[in-house]
Amino acid sequence: MITAVKKGKFRPGNLVIHGVFTFLALGCIVPMLLVVILSVSDTKSIVEHGYSLFPSKLSIEAYQYIFRSPKLILDSYGTTLFVTIVGTGVGLILTAMIAYALSRRDYKLAGIVGFLVFFSMLFNAGMIPNYIIFTKYYLMKDTYWILILPGLINSWNIILLRTFFFDLPQEVLESASIDGCSEMRIFWQMVLPISKPALATIGLMMMLGYWNEWTRSMIYIDTESKYMLQYLLYKILRNAEEMMKDSQVGMSLGAAEFPSDSAKMAMAVIAAGPMMFVFPFFQKYFVRGITSGAVKG
Amino acid sequence: MKRSKVMIMLTAAMLAVTGLAGCQSKEKAGDEKSPAASAASTVSASPTAKALEPVKLKWVLRIPTQKDGDLVLTEVNKILQEKINATLDIQFIDGAAYVEKTKLMIAAGENFDIMFTAPGYQFYENVAKGAFLPLDDMLTKYSPNAYRQIPENFWSAMKVNNKVYGFPNYQIAARQTTITIRKDMAEKYGIDPSSIKKLEDLEPALAKMKAGEGSDKFILGNLNVNQMDVMNYLKMETLGGEGTPGAVQLEGTDYKVVNQYEQPAFVNYVKTLKSWADKGYINKDLSLAKNFDELSKNGKILSMLGAYKPGGEAEVKARYGFDPVYAFLTEPLVSTSSVTGTMQVISRTSKNPERAMMFLELLNTDKQLYNTLVYGIEGKHYKKTGDNNIELIPNSGYTTNVSWMLGDQLNAYLLPGVPADVPQKIDALNRSAKTSRIMGFSFDTEPVKSEIAQCKTVVDKYKDGLAYGMYDVDSTLATMNKELRAAGMDKVIAEKQKQLDAWVAANKK
Numbered sequence: 061m062i063t064a065v066k067k068g069k070f071r072p073g074n075l076v077i078h079g080v081f082t083f084l085a086l087g088c089i090v091p092m093l094l095v096v097i098l099s100v101s102d103t104k105s106i107v108e109h110g111y112s113l114f115p116s117k118l119s120i121e122a123y124q125y126i127f128r129s130p131k132l133i134l135d136s137y138g139t140t141l142f143v144t145i146v147g148t149g150v151g152l153i154l155t156a157m158i159a160y161a162l163s164r165r166d167y168k169l170a171g172i173v174g175f176l177v178f179f180s181m182l183f184n185a186g187m188i189p190n191y192i193i194f195t196k197y198y199l200m201k202d203t204y205w206i207l208i209l210p211g212l213i214n215s216w217n218i219i220l221l222r223t224f225f226f227d228l229p230q231e232v233l234e235s236a237s238i239d240g241c242s243e244m245r246i247f248w249q250m251v252l253p254i255s256k257p258a259l260a261t262i263g264l265m266m267m268l269g270y271w272n273e274w275t276r277s278m279i280y281i282d283t284e285s286k287y288m289l290q291y292l293l294y295k296i297l298r299n300a301e302e303m304m305k306d307s308q309v310g311m312s313l314g315a316a317e318f319p320s321d322s323a324k325m326a327m328a329v330i331a332a333g334p335m336m337f338v339f340p341f342f343q344k345y346f347v348r349g350i351t352s353g354a355v356k357g
Numbered sequence: 358m359k360r361s362k363v364m365i366m367l368t369a370a371m372l373a374v375t376g377l378a379g380c381q382s383k384e385k386a387g388d389e390k391s392p393a394a395s396a397a398s399t400v401s402a403s404p405t406a407k408a409l410e411p412v413k414l415k416w417v418l419r420i421p422t423q424k425d426g427d428l429v430l431t432e433v434n435k436i437l438q439e440k441i442n443a444t445l446d447i448q449f450i451d452g453a454a455y456v457e458k459t460k461l462m463i464a465a466g467e468n469f470d471i472m473f474t475a476p477g478y479q480f481y482e483n484v485a486k487g488a489f490l491p492l493d494d495m496l497t498k499y500s501p502n503a504y505r506q507i508p509e510n511f512w513s514a515m516k517v518n519n520k521v522y523g524f525p526n527y528q529i530a531a532r533q534t535t536i537t538i539r540k541d542m543a544e545k546y547g548i549d550p551s552s553i554k555k556l557e558d559l560e561p562a563l564a565k566m567k568a569g570e571g572s573d574k575f576i577l578g579n580l581n582v583n584q585m586d587v588m589n590y591l592k593m594e595t596l597g598g599e600g601t602p603g604a605v606q607l608e609g610t611d612y613k614v615v616n617q618y619e620q621p622a623f624v625n626y627v628k629t630l631k632s633w634a635d636k637g638y639i640n641k642d643l644s645l646a647k648n649f650d651e652l653s654k655n656g657k658i659l660s661m662l663g664a665y666k667p668g669g670e671a672e673v674k675a676r677y678g679f680d681p682v683y684a685f686l687t688e689p690l691v692s693t694s695s696v697t698g699t700m701q702v703i704s705r706t707s708k709n710p711e712r713a714m715m716f717l718e719l720l721n722t723d724k725q726l727y728n729t730l731v732y733g734i735e736g737k738h739y740k741k742t743g744d745n746n747i748e749l750i751p752n753s754g755y756t757t758n759v760s761w762m763l764g765d766q767l768n769a770y771l772l773p774g775v776p777a778d779v780p781q782k783i784d785a786l787n788r789s790a791k792t793s794r795i796m797g798f799s800f801d802t803e804p805v806k807s808e809i810a811q812c813k814t815v816v817d818k819y820k821d822g823l824a825y826g827m828y829d830v831d832s833t834l835a836t837m838n839k840e841l842r843a844a845g846m847d848k849v850i851a852e853k854q855k856q857l858d859a860w861v862a863a864n865k866k
Contacts, residue, residue: 195465195467278453278454282422284421284422294453295453297453298451
């Protein structure tokens with residue numbers, strides 16, 4: 061590999077570039093670090109000294125507080141994991157299937173189907189029609205289906221993947237069919253394996269989408285054990301706010317336990333943690349994948 | 358190249374169509390008023406004489422799901438089946454999702470009978486959409502006792518366009534602006550709260566506490582410049598939401614809407630706060646503190662601004678961790694917004710509105726029914742310690758903690774530390790309190806919605822700084838009023854004036 065900059069040679073320009081990027085990187089890392097540190101800070105030291113990267117006293121009380129009744133968190137963890145894995149797995153296969161069919165030049169309906177996919181990318185019925193359809197006609201209220209199905213297919217992903225499939229060497233596929241491969245076998249054993257980078261990218265995006273999804277839990281789910289993790293987090297924080305509102309009107313008993321600041325931060329760490337570990341694992345595919353459909357040969 | 362141009366045109370056309378489609382659906386949602394009328398007319402067929410058909414009622418409440426909810430409902434249904442042959446089902450919704458979920462339920466025309474709501478939960482917006490039934494005829498017919506037991510002026514507060522839409526959850530509504538002082542501090546420094554009649558009288562007390570308690574404590578906290586209690590003290594009433602420009606004087610004969618932030622009383626108030634901040638009685642750090650409760654539990658807060666409520670001592674003790682004494686700055690006052698804080702409404706999608714009203718009658722008159730809903734089952738969720746006194750059992754699986762949301766709060770069993778005569782005192786205070794001269798007026802924000810939002814942004818920017826004496830008063834108020842004017846304040850005030858004039862013409866001779 062040839063590098064543009066020779067080793068050991070000092071250039072003032074590089075210093076500026078390094079400085080800027082160090083600064084940007086710190087801007088990303090420090091807030092995360094602050095959240096982690098606050099989650100292990102003593103509540104009293106937060107109350108007295110405010111948020112600080114160097115707390116006067118450490119304590120794991122916040123985690124103890126959360127895991128004192130771990131059922132709720134474990135339930136939502138389970139729900140989120142289940143929804144994320146099933147949703148990403150099934151969604152990825154379906155997306156790839158549609159995209160592959162659309163990429164084939166001998167598919168006669170490609171124009172119409174492609175238009176429909178494109179159309180639904182631009183148009184969205186909006187929240188209320190969606191709500192009516194899902195609850196009244198599909199009867200998916202308060203089920204796991206509602207958490208998974210609406211996120212399965214995303215037009216943007218289909219178009220991205222189709223563009224990638226366009227670039228596949230058609231000769232390889234042709235020769236496979238000459239050798240007697242069925243269409244299914246070509247798809248599973250030829251197309252999917254060579255498309256790993258693109259699939260990884262889309263898989264990661266879908267996974268993040270599912271992991272961070274919370275509005276559907278809020279709107280459609282009534283049973284606490286089916287809440288997704290992010291919504292549970294949102295709920296705990298918002299409920300404290302709502303309770304404050306009541307007490308300001310001077311009506312509530314107000315004796316309820318508000319989660320302390322450190323408990324909130326601990327929740328954030330618990331909710332975000334796993335994704336932080338998944339992301340670097342996928343990252344090597346990420347850059348390659350997202351640009352893979354960009355230049356058409 | 359040619360193709361991409363076509364594409365852009367196509368996209369633009371499609372976006373335009375979506376835009377139009379968006380508008381259309383909105384209009385439609387606001388226009389479905391007719392079903393309300395037809396549902397109301399079916400009510401007139403009186404079922405009371407004959408035996409009642411069994412019905413199911415669905416009640417939407419802003420309470421998180423309760424573990425023992427079903428158990429309690431079984432108990433409640435025993436009472437209900439016997440009395441009105443109905444069974445109740447409660448839809449528990451978290452506070453975090455209440456506005457969104459109820460909005461969608463209403464927009465989708467979902468079936469439910471009764472709902473807890475308040476202006477903060479879109480009461481007026483939903484009335485405008487025709488989501489709720491007017492209750493006037495049903496009230497006297499199916500709920501005569503509960504109707505009588507609530508003071509007349511409360512019902513007028515529930516009116517929108519001269520029709521009653523909400524059933525108030527009767528409780529303290531008289532607001533009395535108060536300085537709450539820690540009892541031990543008052544004793545230590547010889548502060549006589551009854552001698553404090555206006556804000557300026559408080560100053561010697563603050564000075565004593567400041568001198569004696571050093572610098573690590575907050576002498577006076579919980580300050581603001583918008584809230585109802587502050588406006589009451591300044592002898593004004595804000596129309597529409599707190600913190601929106603446009604208020605009328607509490608007393609007087611004309612109904613002139615003015616910008617409260619330019620009134621001499623307001624300027625004086627802010628100047629007093631500023632001088633106290635300069636003397637160290639008010640600490641600007643406190644405006645940033647989100648954890649006021651924790652601070653005061655740790656003994657950091659010595660006094661605060663707020664409202665009084667009979668029996669509130671136990672609540673202050675539970676929430677702030679100290680015994681209070683009160684200095685009253687105003688006479689008690691009942692106004693529209695102090696009454697509409699919590700209520701039940703009946704949905705236009707209700708199949709049995711008359712039975713829902715009968716349920717509300719029971720809820721507000723049957724002590725056992727109400728207390729079961731509030732506290733759960735005796736022996737399992739609470740222990741009786743007297744005829745009317747109870748003690749909660751910790752971690753019992755049914756802790757709604759919201760007697761104020763479920764009905765006539767005066768019927769609630771008393772928790773430890775609340776004196777026995779509190780319900781009577783609250784009732785007496787509500788009835789003896791002065792009624793605002795614009796009781797029953799409610800401001801429809803729709804015509805000036807965006808101006809109000811912009812004005813609120815301006816006010817929000819300055820309110821804490823003004824309340825905690827961070828800025829120079831005259832120059833800041835001048836900038837703020839200039840920005841408010843730019844944000845459309847005059848239009849908001851003109852609209853308020855217009856609606857108020859129409860209301861005065863219709864309701865006052």
